[in-house]
Amino acid sequence: MSMRDAFASTMDEAMAVDPRLALVLADISVDRVRPVQRRHPNRVINVGIREQLLVGVAGGLALSGMRPVVHTFASFLVERPFEQVKLDLGHQGVGAVLVSSGASYDMSYAGRTHQSPGDVALMDSLPGWTVHVPGHPAEARRLLCESLPGDSSVYLRLSEAVNAEPFIGVGFQALRRGSAGVVLAVGPMLDRVLAATATLDVTVLYASTVRPFDAAGLRAAVDASSANVVLVEPYLAGTSAHQVAEALDDRPHRLRSLGVRRDREVRIYGGMADHDVAHGLDEQGIAASVRAFLGR
Amino acid sequence: MTTTATGYHELPRLIGLMTGDEKHAAAATSTVDVLWVLYDRVLDISPRKIGDPRRDRFLLSKGHGPMAYYAVLAAKGFIREADLLGWAGVESKLGMHPDRVRVPGVEISSGSLGHGLGLAIGEVYGLRAQRIGARVVVLVGDAELDEGSNHEAIALAGREGMAALTAVVVDNRSASHGWPGGIGRRFEVEGWTARTVDGRDHEALYEAFTAPHPGRPLAVIAEVEAKN
Numbered sequence: 001m002s003m004r005d006a007f008a009s010t011m012d013e014a015m016a017v018d019p020r021l022a023l024v025l026a027d028i029s030v031d032r033v034r035p036v037q038r039r040h041p042n043r044v045i046n047v048g049i050r051e052q053l054l055v056g057v058a059g060g061l062a063l064s065g066m067r068p069v070v071h072t073f074a075s076f077l078v079e080r081p082f083e084q085v086k087l088d089l090g091h092q093g094v095g096a097v098l099v100s101s102g103a104s105y106d107m108s109y110a111g112r113t114h115q116s117p118g119d120v121a122l123m124d125s126l127p128g129w130t131v132h133v134p135g136h137p138a139e140a141r142r143l144l145c146e147s148l149p150g151d152s153s154v155y156l157r158l159s160e161a162v163n164a165e166p167f168i169g170v171g172f173q174a175l176r177r178g179s180a181g182v183v184l185a186v187g188p189m190l191d192r193v194l195a196a197t198a199t200l201d202v203t204v205l206y207a208s209t210v211r212p213f214d215a216a217g218l219r220a221a222v223d224a225s226s227a228n229v230v231l232v233e234p235y236l237a238g239t240s241a242h243q244v245a246e247a248l249d250d251r252p253h254r255l256r257s258l259g260v261r262r263d264r265e266v267r268i269y270g271g272m273a274d275h276d277v278a279h280g281l282d283e284q285g286i287a288a289s290v291r292a293f294l295g296r
Numbered sequence: 297m298t299t300t301a302t303g304y305h306e307l308p309r310l311i312g313l314m315t316g317d318e319k320h321a322a323a324a325t326s327t328v329d330v331l332w333v334l335y336d337r338v339l340d341i342s343p344r345k346i347g348d349p350r351r352d353r354f355l356l357s358k359g360h361g362p363m364a365y366y367a368v369l370a371a372k373g374f375i376r377e378a379d380l381l382g383w384a385g386v387e388s389k390l391g392m393h394p395d396r397v398r399v400p401g402v403e404i405s406s407g408s409l410g411h412g413l414g415l416a417i418g419e420v421y422g423l424r425a426q427r428i429g430a431r432v433v434v435l436v437g438d439a440e441l442d443e444g445s446n447h448e449a450i451a452l453a454g455r456e457g458m459a460a461l462t463a464v465v466v467d468n469r470s471a472s473h474g475w476p477g478g479i480g481r482r483f484e485v486e487g488w489t490a491r492t493v494d495g496r497d498h499e500a501l502y503e504a505f506t507a508p509h510p511g512r513p514l515a516v517i518a519e520v521e522a523k524n
Contacts, residue, residue, distance in 0.1 A: 022425060042425040050448035053414045060418015063403070065349055066425060068418075083408060084445075088415055091405050093397045 003158035004101050006137040008032040010144050011069065015040050020067040021148060026054040028072040029101070055081045058096045059088030067097075067148065074100035074116035074157065082122055090126050095153040099144070103159035104235050104260050105275040112267070117260035121239045123155045124211065130154045131211035133187035133234065136166035139208050161188035161234065161272060167206050172217035178202040180294050181228030182221045186210055189232045189281070196287035200296065210240055215247035227253035230290050234281070236260050256293040258286060303371070304332050310367035313380040326468045326495070326520045327435065328364035333501040334433060335368050343373045346401055352430050353419055355404045357412020358437040358466070359393040366390050374401030410443025412436060413463060417449055420458050431460055438467040438479060453513045454487030461513040462505065466495060470523040483515035495520040
């Protein structure tokens with residue numbers, strides 16, 4: 001089961017018991033939720049290929065007292081209607097659960113138009129958003145279930161890239177302890193980070209929630225190891241660098257940020273693994289970067 | 297029709313509290329008559345119903361030039377007359393664009409054009425899901441229709457047959473490239489009922505807002521004198 005499948009089945013269960021929930025779509029994934037739409041025709045809304053309206057409708061639903069869950073590809077959910085996210089939700093003082101799929105380059109063959117490595121950085125420019133980056137469908141389901149009650153603003157970033165096992169926990173979880181530094185693996189980056197650092201004496205932290213940023217967890221890990229931090233994020237490199245700087249603002253530290261490269265647009269097709277290599281986010285690329293940073 | 301302590305004739309003075317020029321500023325305000333008719337005779341809203349989920353909703357999408365809106369809100373008791381003094385100052389809750397978080401009775405924060413219709417459609421969906429029969433009226437400008445987001449919204453509302461939705465377009469011919477064939481036609485072709493009336497004629501506005509339009513959203517094109 002993919003994260004998208006987990007999303008559809010979880011919404012089916014949740015909408016059956018919570019009459020506040022409304023699911024808003026813009027043609028993407030409509031086929032996956034047909035049965036839900038048949039059961040709740042007034043609460044599953046497909047606006048067609050109209051992404052500004054997708055988010056505007058979510059804002060209106062929230063203003064009327066409903067709890068909107070909004071879904072399409074990340075590029076069309078965050079980038080194209082970004083002003084609607086900023087104004088129709090945040091500025092109105094209402095929340096929504098935005099659930100994207102496609103991530104940075106899940107649609108590796110589709111080219112730049114369907115790739116959204118800047119989504120978390122964009123959401124990070126707005127106040128008050130929780131950002132979840134699950135690494136496994138079971139995590140996606142758990143994080144979605146946590147997000148549905150209340151009125152908070154949540155961005156849930158689904159991906160085809162997954163780890164072998166889910167890690168259900170709160171805050172940054174230490175999966176390995178070492179003395180030479182701390183490697184923070186976000187969501188789908190975990191398995192390759194564990195493999196890349198298998199022979200290194202480093203602490204590996206895992207995060208499926210990046211906003212709020214678990215500053216206390218990072219500080220504790222650094223205090224028990226060394227103030228050499230490597231961020232490994234599946235979106236734009238350095239998206240969380242400012243959070244690391246704030247978390248360690250009273251500790252001399254070094255930081256290396258790995259992620260989707262900022263210096264140029266990678267104009268290739270091919271598979272996700274090809275893009276991993278192009279961005280240095282494959283196991284070998286991560287291993288080389290961490291070793292170079294730690295001088296080992 | 298409705299008797300209120302502060303009436304339509306008070307609006308120039310209230311607007312003057314903000315602009316310092318009651319005669320000319322009030323007359324030049326394109327939205328004042330539409331707003332007055334809506335709040336005085338059409339919408340089921342009052343300061344006591346601000347939190348009532350069954351209240352009618354008025355969404356000012358064209359957020360710039362909100363003096364007439366603030367004056368009507370003051371005349372109807374949503375805000376105090378004293379609130380109008382010093383507007384857009386650091387101590388005022390009334391800005392050059394309205395903020396729903398700060399001003400009682402303001403349903404949406406607006407300013408950037410092209411957001412109100414989408415929000416209004418979302419409200420109609422939400423009210424429908426909650427089986428609330430309230431009306432949602434959104435005011436846009438003719439130049440605001442340039443924003444493509446409106447055309448996403450006009451098409452969907454028409455296809456959904458949203459009879460609870462009314463868009464009032466205050467047309468002072470300020471769109472840079474105009475709307476040949478008329479603004480109402482843009483709505484009609486998408487399945488709306490469109491009525492074009494004199495935006496200064498209170499009876500015509502009232503009739504346009506209240507005549508039945510079963511199974512279709514309603515567009516009222518309120519024509520006022522050209523901006524320039």
